[in-house]
Amino acid sequence: METIIRTQNLRKTFYTGEIPVHALKGVDLEIGEGEFVVILGPSGSGKSTLLNILGGMDAPTEGEIFYRGKPLQNMNKKELTMFRRNAVGFIFQFYNLMPNLTALENVTLAAEITNDPLEPRKVLAEMGLAEREDHFPSQLSGGEQQRVAIARAITKNPDILLCDEPTGALDYETGKQVLDALRNFNRDLGKTVLVITHNAAIGNMGDKVVYIKDGRVDRIKINPNPVSASEVSW
């Protein structure tokens, strides 16, 4: 299995006011191609900061991060944008859909800026939203909105999908549907998926579970038999 992302001694310090906040205090991590990785940690542990750096939205204060051997910390703004554009798909806790685009248009928008997109309508249909494609976000439920957001990320056909608390704002059943969709993307297309959560139960789904505590990797658990979303409960 090839390594898709590797970090070395990754540090991030924020300066809010005059007190420095050390969000990451030296993270070493390796993620293999096609892995389903769950990053677990309490709030404030630095996991979102890590995700932002992995996704090229933020730069580390210190340390190195490699995407397929290429160092991200040396990329300029433009290169980082291109990295986000073609290699990464993001999913947020709050779906961040364009309010004035329909479900299908939201997905198409992402497809239009990518080199090798998947067919938006098909992706949306796979998310079970074929009937809802002409609806605006304000006309969709939270679960539906999140699935549109997933479809939007998937349609770009990214190598790696980064999900920040994707079920955080959803009820139990809907949350499981969403996780199922992520798992399918990982299984069917062999793409890497990284899920950040504070929900320990989701850890059972991961090929690999990374426990983050106080800005450091606390431990890593390899899961030889990850379960499906339907088997997870919390």
Added chain:
Amino acid sequence: MLKRKLLRDIRGSLGAYIALISVLVIGLMLYVSMALTLDSLVISKDNYYRDYQLADGFARITRGPAGLVADLEDIRGIDKAVGRIVLDVLVNKPAGEETTTIRLVSFEERQPLNRFKLEQGKVPTGEVREILVTPAFLKGNNYQIGDQIPLIIKGREVRFTISGTANSPEYVYEIPNGFTLAPNPKAFGIALVPYSAIGPVLDMEGQVNDIAFSLNKGTEFLDVKTQASRVLNSYGMTSIYPVKDQLSYSMLSQEITGLEGSAKTSPMIFLLVAASVLYIMLRRMVEQQRGQIGVMKAFGFTDWEIINHYMGYALFIGTLGGLGGSVVGTVLSYYWVELYKVYYNIPDFTARVSLTYLLVGTLLSLLFSLFAGWRGCRRVMALSPAEALRPPAPPAGKKTMVERVRFLWGVLNTQAKMVVRNVFRNKPRAFLVILGVSCSFAMMVSSRASFDSTYYLIRYQFGEVERYDIKVTLNQYIDRVKGVNDSRNIDGVAGAEPMLEVPVTLSNRWLQKDIVITGLPQNSRLYRLVSAEGKHIDLPDNGLVISNQLAKTLEIQPGEVVTIKPFLGDRREEKVVVRQVVPQYVGLGAYMDIDALGALIHEPSSTSSILLSVDRSEMDQVRKDLQEGRNVGVIYDKNRMKQQFEDLMESYNATQYILIFFAFITGFAIVYNVNIISLSERERELSTLMVLGMTEREVARILAFEQGFLGLVAVIVGIPLGYGMLYAIVNGTASDIYNMPLRIEPVSFLISSLGAAAFLVAAQWRIKGRIAKLSMIEVLKENE
């Protein structure tokens, strides 16, 4: 403590506040400066006319005994009457120098009407040949008091000494006739001369040729016109008119009307724009600070205290804009007054600092700002604390009308669709942008176009219609053939044609107008009638061709019949058909075949003027030769007039660019502020786009397309709006003397479009900087 929040908020978006305040300052500056100037002008004018007893009516006769004024004073309604000698004469100058015409106006000691104000020197006694000239004339010709001016009177030189300077209420605007639009002391001036000094020189002792009279209180000019005409007709009356038609008086009135119109309208545009922008800014701020408002309410601040806080922004802007504008406006009024004094001779006309206008200006600014502020923040009251703390309902996406046009919608990509929906998302705001940009565009167009119109007028009048070089107006009618032949014999004269000018009363039903009919030979080469389409019109053998302004005044159409009653000859009324209407921008013209016109007054072979075409190189010599002609009254050099016109326009050029600059600032302020607001509302969306992998450039492009689309619509709306504004300007200044053509050159649209594009781009450029500063992480972490 809230005050501190206010100041910090303002500092936070300083650019937006500065832009807004600038628009207010511009609006008030225009208002205060124009209102102050107008006030000073009206007061000084009224005082001047009253203190120096400007007459209520005027009449021109060929010649009559001085005693006829007693007959006039016997008419019920006429209070006082004075008889004068008024005559245009030439200054004897060496060849090559500009021809100067002086209008000699006689006066008598203790004259009850049209008294003059001595400015410098002393009043001539009448025992020696002494005159008073206007200060403008003295200065313009570099004369000193004590200098002698050689005049050509009845073909010989007579020298008069300048004993001093004086202004007359009759010649506030010192021009010889309605065809001259601006005073030029080198070409024309007034000289006041004691009756006893001029009478003998002209062989007119005991005689007068010009009458001025005043009316009793409650009497109108029309009440006495018929009776006065009866008295004066026997002395060859050529015109009788009320003071409102007197040239200088009407030019000044027209200027005042125009200034009044500008003072009322143009500042309002700026104030309205500023108010609208302030309204949406505050509205947005209240929306954005919902949470803060909730906290304040939860702490127990009253609605009133919170509103007070938000009104503080309006108060701040209104006060600063108002005071700034009023102060700058007051200063500017000094400049305006100085500018007016160049053209209008009004003694005691000075700019003043007026506390009233300082107050009125500031109040006006506060009124607009506070009203807009109130409208913007009154929803604070509707919020309950808990509600305020909750985020507002998410914006609902909606399909737009454009989507109904399926085939068009189908071709758009998703980004384009987003642009279209965004444009329609906030209709009032889109409307405001369109309104603001189109107003600013239209202001640019109309200020450019008033120049287009004037240059068109110059080209039309001096290029197409008047083809001669020199027009010689004679002191009396002479034989047409002899006049033309004599002129042709002057070296350098290439061609000569007669022109017969006959003062008449033209009437259609109850409408009537005193005008001068111009008689032209068939196929005149030196004076041509030109249609609106620029085509040469043949003069009909009989019947009239009249100007459109005259047709409007008399409500007459081609083919209809008017009554002509000449002031000359036996004054017999005759009916004449109006054959055609032509555009004419200066004066109320009417044209006729010269023979037909001559027959009308029983002067079949007379002419009153000679038109000459002259070799350029011989111009100076020809003018010199003409000066010595016996019957020569006025030598009118068309090319010089044209030049003077162009110079005048040139001197106004700066004003044009200042107005365009103001329009630019206004447009920028609107677009920039609206952009900032849109951006703050949409930070989240735009960040999402960047996370998706769009470059800053692509994100900025989406906003740019939205602005571009609105800008395009605004320019399209602005074209008719610009025409409308120009029409209002043209209509507002139209008079019997002068009506501007409505003319906008394509290049003006182009320049204005570029101006609009420039401020759209400038605003966009500022926005791009803000996009670069967007933090994806922080924005997206928040709840919606």
